[in-house]
Amino acid sequence: MYDIRIESIDLSTNDRLKVESFLSTFNLLLDKDVEHTIVARYEGEIIGTCSYSGKVLKCFAVKEGYQEQGIASRLITHITNQLFDRGIYSSFIFTEPKNITLFKRLNYREVQSVDEVVLLEGGMSNIKKYVEEMFKDSDLNKNKKAALVMNCNPFTLGHRYLIERAAGENDEVIVFVVEEDRSLFPFEVRKNLVSIGIEDLKNVHVLSGGSYIISSNTFPSYFLRQEDMRMNAYAKLDAEIFGRYFSSVFNIERRYVGTEPYCNMTKQYNEALHSILPKYGIDVMEVDRLSKEDKPISASEVRRLIKADKFHIIKNLVPKVTYEFLMSNEAKLIIEKIKRSDSSH
Structure with a gap:
C-alpha cells in the first residue's frame, strides 16, 4: 500500500502553480473562485487534488495508476469533513457525465444531467425535499x-x-431571487430591495432562490474551458432543474424573461x-x-454608472427604494467594491 498523505495547501504560495x-x-x-484546495502526495509528488468553493466541490483529479487506491474516496x-467543520452539511459536484459512476460510489446522488455536465448532491442535500420545504415555507x-x-x-x-407585466397577466406570480452570494450587492440587500419595490403588487411573492437555482457565477469552468460551451451547458442544466423540480411543486405554468439585445450569455439562457x-x-x-x-435598462449599466459616479442618471433607472439605498450609509462599502471591480457581476 502506498504511503499517501492528504494535506491542505496554501493557494498564495508556489503550490498553487503545482x-x-x-x-x-x-x-x-x-477555477478562480476556489477557496480551499487539498492534495494527495506520494513521495512529495501530487497525485490527486480536490477543491471547494462554497458548497461546491470542484477541480477534482487523481493521477492515472493511482485511481484504484481509494484516493478519490480519501x-x-x-x-x-472540512466543510462539516465549517457547518456546511450539504455539498454539490458539477462534473462530466462520464464521471457519474465514480461519484455515485462516493455516495453522491444525481440531480440532473445534460450532454456536457451533471450536477450531483451529497451529504444532507435532497432536492425533492428541499423544494417541497421551500413551497411549504x-x-x-x-x-x-x-x-x-x-x-x-x-x-x-x-x-x-417585467414583474409588473407578469403580475398584470397572471393571478399569482413568484419572483425567485438568486441566493448565491457572488454578486456585488449581497443577497439580503437584493431580496429586500425587490420585496419593498413591488409591495404594491399584491399578487407577487418574493422568494429566495435557494441552493438549486444556479448562479452563472458559481457554474464551474475548470472542465468547460470555452465560454460559449460553458454558458450553453449552464443554461440547459438550470432550465432542466427548474422545469423538473420547481414547476411541479409550485405549479408554475409560465416563466417570464426579458429580451436580450446585447448580452450573449443571457440570450443563450433565454x-x-x-x-x-x-x-x-x-x-x-x-x-x-x-x-x-x-437603451434597455440593465443592472450592468447601473453598476457602470455607479462606478462613474453618475447618480443623477441612475435616479431615472431604478425604483425609489434602490436609489434611497444607494444614497444610504449602508451602501458605501458596496459602492467602493463596485468602483474597485470590473462591474461584470
Whole structure:
C-alpha cells in the first residue's frame, strides 16, 4: 500500500502553480473562485487534488495508476469533513457525465444531467425535499402561477417593469431571487430591495432562490474551458432543474424573461428556456425590456454608472427604494467594491 498523505495547501504560495500544472495534465483548470484546495502526495509528488468553493466541490483529479487506491474516496472524505467543520452539511459536484459512476460510489446522488455536465448532491442535500420545504415555507397554495428568476444586482426599473407585466397577466406570480452570494450587492440587500419595490403588487411573492437555482457565477469552468460551451451547458442544466423540480411543486405554468439585445450569455439562457421548459408544460413569455432613451435598462449599466459616479442618471433607472439605498450609509462599502471591480457581476 502506498504511503499517501492528504494535506491542505496554501493557494498564495508556489503550490498553487503545482496544482495548476497537475490539473493541466487532465486538461482541467483551477477555477478562480476556489477557496480551499487539498492534495494527495506520494513521495512529495501530487497525485490527486480536490477543491471547494462554497458548497461546491470542484477541480477534482487523481493521477492515472493511482485511481484504484481509494484516493478519490480519501480526498472527498477529507474535504467533506472540512466543510462539516465549517457547518456546511450539504455539498454539490458539477462534473462530466462520464464521471457519474465514480461519484455515485462516493455516495453522491444525481440531480440532473445534460450532454456536457451533471450536477450531483451529497451529504444532507435532497432536492425533492428541499423544494417541497421551500413551497411549504412560502405559504402559497397550489393555484397556477407565473415565475421569474432574477439576480437584481441591483433592482432596476427594468426588473420592476417585467414583474409588473407578469403580475398584470397572471393571478399569482413568484419572483425567485438568486441566493448565491457572488454578486456585488449581497443577497439580503437584493431580496429586500425587490420585496419593498413591488409591495404594491399584491399578487407577487418574493422568494429566495435557494441552493438549486444556479448562479452563472458559481457554474464551474475548470472542465468547460470555452465560454460559449460553458454558458450553453449552464443554461440547459438550470432550465432542466427548474422545469423538473420547481414547476411541479409550485405549479408554475409560465416563466417570464426579458429580451436580450446585447448580452450573449443571457440570450443563450433565454434560448435554453424556450427549448426546454415547454416539455414541462411551461410557456416562456419573452417581454421586450424597458428602455430609457432607446437603451434597455440593465443592472450592468447601473453598476457602470455607479462606478462613474453618475447618480443623477441612475435616479431615472431604478425604483425609489434602490436609489434611497444607494444614497444610504449602508451602501458605501458596496459602492467602493463596485468602483474597485470590473462591474461584470
